[in-house]
Amino acid sequence: MGFTLDQEAIQYISYFENISGATIDDCVVMEDDKIVFIVKKGQAGLAIGKRGSNIKKAQRDLKKEIEIIENGETPEDLIKNSLAPADVTDVTISTSNEGKDVAFVKVPQKQRGIAIGKGGSKIDRCRRLVQRHFEIDEVILTKS
Known part of the structure; x- marks a missing residue:
């Protein structure tokens, strides 16, 4: 970290x-x-x-x-804070078959645009921050 x-x-x-x-x-x-x-x-x-x-x-x-x-004490907190004001309902972190840590982030369908941001800027920033602070390799939005 x-x-x-x-x-x-x-x-x-x-x-x-x-x-x-x-x-x-x-x-x-x-x-x-x-x-x-x-x-x-x-x-x-x-x-x-x-x-x-x-x-x-x-x-x-x-x-x-x-x-x-x-800042958040956990990757889940940092993900929620970095995607605000989108309503993140759940964050699940698991390890892929390739050994990469992946965060699956549930966001209501109507708020996906907010979570993604203009040109993907918000989700890209989120990925960069959780990689930097918690070594999470990928952040994937899923339907809530």
Whole structure:
């Protein structure tokens, strides 16, 4: 469950902790240039700030879109948090015949689009985060 932060991520974390007062557990710069901060459990509100003030300031200063996800103690929690506001009804993690850990995520049919995100961005981000934090190889959406 180890991952490394590059210099850019360390700088973003330092900056965002200073303006928000929240503890940042991880920072990932996505392919679409969005910065995703993983905040300590229970600190999402502190990170966002009143009426989104911390997000707005960071977006202005860094000229990048900012997203906050609350960390989870388990892969199931992190998956649910990263796919919000989609209603994840169940997460089952199993090992495939090839020895890969796979998370099967149940989402109601009407909310699959929310869970997938524009161009698959939300589900891709979820896959990347659970791979990084819990070494889950794949995340597959199933019908609830």
